[in-house]
Amino acid sequence: MTIEQYAAPETLDELTRLLSGGNALIFAGGTDVMPQTRAGARQFQPYLINASRVAGLRGISREGARIRIGALTTVTDILESNLLSEHVPVLVEAADCFASGQVRNTATLGGNLCNASPAADLAIPLLLVDAELELSSNDNGAPSRRVVPISDFFVAPGKTVLKPTEILTRVIFDAPPSGFRARFIKFGTRPALDIAVVSVGVAGATANMVFAITRVAFGAAAPTPIRGKKTEELLEGRLLVDDTILAASSAAQKDVSPISDVRGSAWYRRELVRTLTERALHDVA
Amino acid sequence: MTVIEKQTLIGKAIPKLDGPKKVTGEARYVQDIELPRMLFAKILRSSRVHARIVRIDTSAARKLPGVHAVITAADTPGVPLGHGKDNPPLKSDKVRSLRDEVAAVAAESEDIAERALSLIEVDYEDLPAVFDPNAALLDDAPVIHESHPDNIPFTYEYSQGDVGQGERDSDVVIEDKFTLHFVTHCCMGVSGAVAQFDADDNLTVYSQTQVPFLYKKDIAPIIDVPPEKIRVIQPSIGGGFGSKLDIYPFEPICILLARATRRPVKLTFTREEEFLASPTRQPVELTLRSGVKKDGTLTFRDVATVHDNGAYTSWGATTPFVIMQTISSLYRVPHCSYRTTVVYTNNPYSGSFRGFGNLQATFAVESHMDKLAEAVAMDPLAFRLQNAQQPGETTPQGMVFRSCGLAECLTTAAERSGFVEKHARYSRYGRGQNGQGGPVKRGVGIASLLHVGGGAKIYRSDGCGTMLKIDDYGHVTVLTGASEIGQGSETVIAQFVAEELGLPISSISVVNDDSELTPWDVGVHASRTTFIAGNSAQRAARKAREKLLAAAATKLELSAEELDLREGNVTRADTGEALLELPRLIRSLHFAKKSEVVMTAEYYEPPSVPQDKEFKGDVSASYAFGTQVVELEVDTETGVIRIVKVTAAHDVGRVINSLGIQGQIEGGVAMGMGYAISEHLLVDEGVIQNPCFRDYKLVTAPEMPEIDMHFIETLDPEGPSGAKGVGEAPAICIAAAVVNAVYNATGTRFDSLPLTPERVLRRLKNHA
Amino acid sequence: MSLEKEIHFRVNGNLTSVEVPVTMNALAMIRDRLKLTGTKRGCEEGECGSCTILVDGVSVNACLMFAVDCDGRDLTTIEGIRTAEGLSPLQKLFVEEWAVQCGFCTPGMVMQGTYLLSQNREMSVEDIKRGIEGNLCRCTGYKKVIAAIAGALHATPRRGEEKEDS
């Protein structure tokens, strides 16, 4: 594929116009795009667009009950955010076991979600808080926007509902209520610099003095990051006693459909899903 | 009167001499070399594991603009290379593994060379392949080399005493099969070379070789250049660990392209290529039968091993030399027999790798030591001590332990780690008797090692040359044959010289990177450099010292015995009174009537002997011992092993550079840990599944355990200032200590490696 | 041929401009175009850290970065760490502590160490280990690298708490 144009737009408007032809490959941090293109796993398009210079898309803010994170926010930004460690420490936990310092300094939230790896670490905590993704495009000259819940965003490995003309601009979610507790566990032998063999997230809140789990999510255990619907159902409104936790960790195995690859067999991934779910639930109980 | 106290540099923390150029990025590695008009080379490798080459068409590649040469086997002298001389640099008739070199290109840029490769057409006719060495031994197995219809390039047999008698003497006999896996060196600097011919047909190779002088002789027929016309320059080497001991096809290919184009040619691997096409540690299947008497005396060992040689023979095939030593001589065993069959397969082939077979041997022997101890109800330490070698011993294999700190290593490592108490306590918990709560179990394991520490006489000579000159400012240039691959040999050599000549370390330069200047040496291997090159340098310096003192004595009208060299001065030996500055003394020699320069040379040949036909003999001038205790945690629900602490006690003879030796131990521990718990080159039907750091897991900084190091100084009588070689030792026994610790923690004994989480969990859960 | 683009940036304090293919990574530009070969190529996949450089003061893997993205930025490579006065305190400690063996990982380690120190934060040994988790070393077992960084951390007064009498 010959590249006809390279651009590094500085405004969202410019960016979405460049995308409107539907023939662009964009990169933000480039930590996925660069190695993938080098290895031939991803093709260049006629337009190569550097999205990293677009103003206004990097940063973490809170407006009322809503927390907004710009798509260009780096993993380091997340890791070092006081706002996030106060309100959603589980997202910071995920950022902490992400790649290496150098990669975290470059890798963006938007890139992590749009690359749509089943193992994308930041997707798991965002599934736990029902994040919404703001997608922007240029519709015949007029800026256009739509919002997609994260649970609908991923379609298949490397595939999302993003259209070729669209870009992810923001991730938005309600600041969790007080009494919210969550846990993210990424399986690996190292603190970071590891692609998850399996990752598990659980979150819950206190209602009527009872802490109960409301969300469960899994990474690298299915073609996309997924919610653990069966596990959630089982746990709904229930006190986290040992028997419940045990039952939930078995249910978790029914939620997942892992594959076998060099990082682990399907059998092993299932074992890990059970163990890590159990551990995560114990941690928040 | 100025008085200068006697100082010593031995045992001091002298900073590494080439440190400044490495911390500033100034050091030049092969990857950094650029010569005018240089071309770039790429190799086309086989896409089949075993196939006949029917046709190679390079015409389209040749026509690509920017391509200067395309070569195939037809353009080479056709002389095979490698330890087994069974590996032509470019394959003509057939390919035997996926890494096989089929054609090569030199072009204006790497990109063009890459594109040219994609234009080369090769037609193959697939042949049946074989990947399991046991299957390759069957009568109807595919034949890999026509010259060896049985697929067996080598066998080794060794015996001492009478194993039958040993068996009759035993109260307990156990037998196990151990299986060791593929791992690879992962030097951070990938493989590469730059070659250039001058107008007079002299060849200069910028090479990463660890053996510059043997290299010349070995490569000469393959490229058809007389050895005396080859100059080897060794830029900084981005890690060796044995991987650069043999010649591999890429180097002659680079040279042949330089000759074909009459231009300098550079060839460097990508990281993926480094994984796919560099040597590995040899996978071994080892069946071990051992016996013991009730009183804890070892009676016999009977060992049979099958080595997966891969498709060609490099040094990996000769590791039985070292395996035998550990089996026969780490502990006292009266009766021993050992048989090895080295088998060709269509797998990657193995070279030499730090420890050279000893990781595999020690894994088996030290696993069995624990099992035997348990069988006779002794604790693992007492059992080992009872059977440990002692100083002065000559083993049945003919090794003479002029110094031997094994018992002291054992007791030191055990005491410092609290081994005996912890071992008893953890084993009660682990077996679920006294309830060590939770899924995470703790264990400790112990293992020892024996390795050559004074070279290894595998050639007729195991020597090293030194030339030394002192200029008229008192600056010393040491030209040594010993190569530096990161281990710090240049610093240690400078220390020996500075010590003899009473000079600061900053007055010494070491030249070790150009075969045009440096005297002969056998190469960096067998942990020999400190010992052999150190002895050589020390002796050359002593000659210079004698010369200087004799001249000073004449000048000062004193006797040489009354004088000493300290801090760049000639002093009185007794009072330290400074009498004459060294530079002045040297200048006065230049201007004397019978003028002279101070220049000396030494060739040190260790007193070791080659093994006889039965593999017996005192093959090294010194032997190194060590014991390591590993404390770890096993997560029995995920299979993750976390190494918490390594207590290492090593018989190093004498510490020469305290930081350098710590660095060798720390690096060796990391490498040994990788072998034990994380590194696994996955080879499926000859295809490497994980040729990247993402999935081939080197140990990273956060995984490093606490390391508690102890140096046992046995002052080897032959070693330079008493030192022994320890380059390989620290990596050797960790894996054995790890499996012993895992057994201590869980009651489950592993007989294969690596203990990666999934493999551990499968075993703990009995899941096939 | 890939599309090329002229870019302008600072490297080790000097203004530079080069024309690079838009598909090229910053590592290739630094080594092969700018001839700053101190930055090492260990994997070109972001896994080894040998190629660590600072971009606007932040450490990144040059091999993961598009060279064109250097436009307008301020790059520091290992060649920019030694000052006219000599080795930086961290470089000195690398030498003194034997944090260097073969030296191939060293430029990347020094760059990441320099970045960690520039963060002006107290760090435990665990923090330092995590700080260099993206830098592989096959020789040293990391201990002495950690010691060198820890040494520099305690030797340099952190910003805001410089000694009053200096």
Ligand SMILES: Cc1cc2nc3c(=O)[nH]c(=O)nc-3n(C[C@H](O)[C@H](O)[C@H](O)COP(=O)(O)OP(=O)(O)OC[C@H]3O[C@@H](n4cnc5c(N)ncnc54)[C@H](O)[C@@H]3O)c2cc1C
């Ligand atoms: C060594 C290494 C280690 C890694 N470790 C981890 C890890 O531990 N966990 C993990 O989850 N990932 C890991 N990754 C993967 C990668 O770093 C992350 O996915 C990262 O977040 C991608 O962000 P980026 O900005 O670099 O994406 P880019 O490479 O720039 O882009 C990735 C994809 O997203 C698209 N894209 C980027 N931004 C947008 C946007 N705003 N709107 C629409 N599309 C967009 C691009 O077109 C591309 O398809 C690792 C990668 C490397 C090289």
Ligand code: FES
């Ligand atoms: S070369 Fe960039 S991380 Fe390895």
Ligand code: FES
């Ligand atoms: S010093 Fe050799 S890789 Fe680090």
